[in-house]
Amino acid sequence: MAGGAPISQNDPRLAWPLALVFLVLFVAPLAMLLALSLQGPQGGALGVGQYARFLGDLFSLGVLGGTLWLGVKVTLLCLLLGYPLAWLYVRAPAGLRGPMMLVILLPLLTSVVVRTFAWIVILGRQGIVNETLMGLGLTATPLKLLYTDGGLVVALAQVQMPLMVLPLINSLFRVDPNLADASAILGAGAWRGFFRVLLPLTLPGIIAGCLLTYAGAITAFITQSLVGGGQMLFMPGYLYQQASTLQDWPFAAAIAMIFLVAVLAVVSVFNTLGRLSRGYAQA
Amino acid sequence: MAVRQQRGWEAYSFQAVMVVLAVLALVLLVAPTLVVLVVSMTSSYSLRFPPPGYSLKWYVALLDAWQLHFAAWNSLQVAFWTTLLSVVLGVAASLGIARSATLTSRVLDSLFMSPLVLPALAFGLASLMFFTAVGLPVSATTLVLGHTVVCVPYVVRNTVAALAQMDPTLMEASASLGAGRWFTFRRVTLPLIRPGIIAGGFICFMASFDNVPVSLFLRDAATDMLPIRMWQDLEGRLDVTIAALSGVLIVATSALLLLMERFTGLSRRLGG
Numbered sequence A: 001m002a003g004g005a006p007i008s009q010n011d012p013r014l015a016w017p018l019a020l021v022f023l024v025l026f027v028a029p030l031a032m033l034l035a036l037s038l039q040g041p042q043g044g045a046l047g048v049g050q051y052a053r054f055l056g057d058l059f060s061l062g063v064l065g066g067t068l069w070l071g072v073k074v075t076l077l078c079l080l081l082g083y084p085l086a087w088l089y090v091r092a093p094a095g096l097r098g099p100m101m102l103v104i105l106l107p108l109l110t111s112v113v114v115r116t117f118a119w120i121v122i123l124g125r126q127g128i129v130n131e132t133l134m135g136l137g138l139t140a141t142p143l144k145l146l147y148t149d150g151g152l153v154v155a156l157a158q159v160q161m162p163l164m165v166l167p168l169i170n171s172l173f174r175v176d177p178n179l180a181d182a183s184a185i186l187g188a189g190a191w192r193g194f195f196r197v198l199l200p201l202t203l204p205g206i207i208a209g210c211l212l213t214y215a216g217a218i219t220a221f222i223t224q225s226l227v228g229g230g231q232m233l234f235m236p237g238y239l240y241q242q243a244s245t246l247q248d249w250p251f252a253a254a255i256a257m258i259f260l261v262a263v264l265a266v267v268s269v270f271n272t273l274g275r276l277s278r279g280y281a282q283a
Numbered sequence B: 001m002a003v004r005q006q007r008g009w010e011a012y013s014f015q016a017v018m019v020v021l022a023v024l025a026l027v028l029l030v031a032p033t034l035v036v037l038v039v040s041m042t043s044s045y046s047l048r049f050p051p052p053g054y055s056l057k058w059y060v061a062l063l064d065a066w067q068l069h070f071a072a073w074n075s076l077q078v079a080f081w082t083t084l085l086s087v088v089l090g091v092a093a094s095l096g097i098a099r100s101a102t103l104t105s106r107v108l109d110s111l112f113m114s115p116l117v118l119p120a121l122a123f124g125l126a127s128l129m130f131f132t133a134v135g136l137p138v139s140a141t142t143l144v145l146g147h148t149v150v151c152v153p154y155v156v157r158n159t160v161a162a163l164a165q166m167d168p169t170l171m172e173a174s175a176s177l178g179a180g181r182w183f184t185f186r187r188v189t190l191p192l193i194r195p196g197i198i199a200g201g202f203i204c205f206m207a208s209f210d211n212v213p214v215s216l217f218l219r220d221a222a223t224d225m226l227p228i229r230m231w232q233d234l235e236g237r238l239d240v241t242i243a244a245l246s247g248v249l250i251v252a253t254s255a256l257l258l259l260m261e262r263f264t265g266l267s268r269r270l271g272g
Helices: A012-037 A049-055 A058-091 A094-109 A112-123 A128-135 A149-174 A177-185 A190-201 A203-218 A221-228 A235-245 A249-282 B002-039 B057-064 B066-097 B103-116 B120-133 B140-165 B168-176 B181-209 B213-218 B226-236 B240-264 B266-270
Strands: none
Touching: A012 A249, A012 B066, A012 B103, A012 B120, A012 B140, A049 A058, A049 A249, A058 A094, A058 A149, A058 A203, A058 A235, A058 A249, A058 B002, A094 A149, A094 B002, A094 B240, A094 B266, A112 A128, A112 A149, A112 A221, A112 B002, A112 B226, A112 B240, A149 A203, A149 A221, A149 B002, A177 A190, A190 A203, A190 B002, A203 A249, A221 A235, A221 B226, A235 A249, A235 B120, A235 B213, A249 B120, B002 B240, B057 B240, B066 B103, B066 B140, B066 B181, B066 B226, B103 B140, B120 B140, B120 B213, B140 B181, B140 B213, B168 B181, B181 B240, B181 B266, B213 B226, B226 B240, B240 B266
């Protein structure tokens, strides 16, 4: 026992097997991806030719911009609907919370292909939206909803919503209920109290939820390809197309690296905001 | 008087807006699942909603869909081995890094969590390049290895959280009573963190069973995986058999979810 770690601390060496697996199967492949992306078009000398090709091409830049913008739209819709849902959940009687939680959790664990398939049925020419609109006489011919930007944003918002709602619920439970009463007694109206007290106090949850939803939405290859269709190309589809169909591995590697860096940049911005907001929420 | 009335109206409008948006969110979350269940019981050959009539013939057709059986069996096997490997490696690693403030532990924790935010498709491509470079042909083994990297974070996260909630004095008490580390682990630590491990293993299994981005690159031609088979079927023609299969998956997932919620309090763990 002499000089050893306290008994409540397990042996750190237990982490070595998984660390080794990650070193070989995660870090090494990513390093190889980086190396391949720096290869010339004919396997020549090292260079940034593949990156120049991507960054000098308006089509590629459009795909990157479109992907990042898609994430913003989905995240905002998730926040707009997810925050009230989390708000209602923490105020609901205990008996209602169980069923509500099941409704929130089920989409998270249901296969993404199944969830996306549901949207094909809903948005299709003979789907529920078009049948309702035609039944009400609002439109004579079925609207094109599938393979449109709006349809994709709604479908992705549904697929990613649980990732927004869960951190928000967690965050809302931590807010001292007395604060809302205090703000009301001091004369702040409901809307003012919400925007000035509740929203700032739950900022850590909002940021955590936004991070998860955003990262999920921009990398959601299956939903993007099935609901977006062939007309709309986003970074995951672009990467897959170059790697699989065109077999252009160096360019696919460069796309993958650019996408990785973009996601990492977003993650670090959110993490920094999260640290700042936690300081603010606890002050 | 006027002020109070205004405040009452304001509170009312605020609550009305929040409740309407929340109900909209609930409908949005639930509707797709219900639509799939209803459409899967259609009697017609199209995915028209609402269906013109009801029958279970597509579920019967599912019994003969051997391509889907084959793909489902592959996916179940890969998910099983991935979960086994992830639980063994992940629980050991969690014991090593939990409750530790050293730089190594924090770096390892970030490393083990990073597959959760990185685009899985980029990792899939990188793995294919890696296995090609070291001369290992893609097979069921490479699939399990690739899946383990992207699914083990769920085990680590849930086990570390369970360990963090454990009272450390319990381990000290066990030691002071003369129990060795292994005995303390088996009789004190493990029973306390078991629900966390089971919840993590369950999410890990579901993530592997549903994985497309990594499987797309790491499977060989003989290893057809269920989500990929379904995705390709949907890209081609809209087959009602897929609706019946979706119905089966929804019912199975709901049953497992209820079971897990009952025994591990899954929803509390996912909130963190």
